Amino acid sequence: MAAKHNFRKLTIWKEGIELVKETYSATKKFPKSEIYSLTSQIQRSAISIPSNIAEGTSKSTNKHFLQYLETALGSAFEWETQLIIAFEINYISEESFKHLENKIQIIQGMITRFMEKIEIL
Template identity: 80%
Template sequence: MAAKHNFRKLTIWKEGIELVKETYKSTKIFPKSEIYGLSNQMQRCSISVPSNIAEGTSKGSTKHFLQYLENALGSAFEWETHLIIAFEIGYVSESTFNHLENKIQSIQKMITRFMENIVNH
């Protein structure tokens, strides 16, 4: 069965990939003591966003696709929480925080709208 969506063409997937790249760039400057802590958690969450979107496109039913989109959304909110913590403990600057917060909130909104469009069609 062919996928209903080509994940590579989905803006939410592309934005997720950008989030991964920015996460790795941002966490590179975290203290070495965080390599298996917060930086690793942020990296894993960021990877989870586009990965769940891509995996969801392979599912045969709308219900299952929506579950994967929900997982991607959950990872986006988890990532935002990690970002807030990183800012609060001084690992990211205010300008980086503001930029990344806007980016993740935009992704969250896009995923939510995409899910709503799928449900309403």
């Protein structure tokens, strides 16, 4: 059975991959004491976004695909919370925070609109 969507062609997946790369770059600057806590958590949240989008494309119904998109959206909000924490405890600069905050809010909007489009089908 072929997937209804090719995840590699989805802009939301591509943006998710970019977020993962930027997350790894930003977390390199976190204290080593955070390696098993905030660093790991924010990286896993970032990875979850494009991973769930990709996995969802393999599902045979839009209902099942929507569940994976919902999980990706949840991970995006989780990631945003972790970004706020990283900023509040001075692990990232205000400039980096604003850039990444804007990026995640765009991704959240894209996932939400994609979910709305699929619900109509």
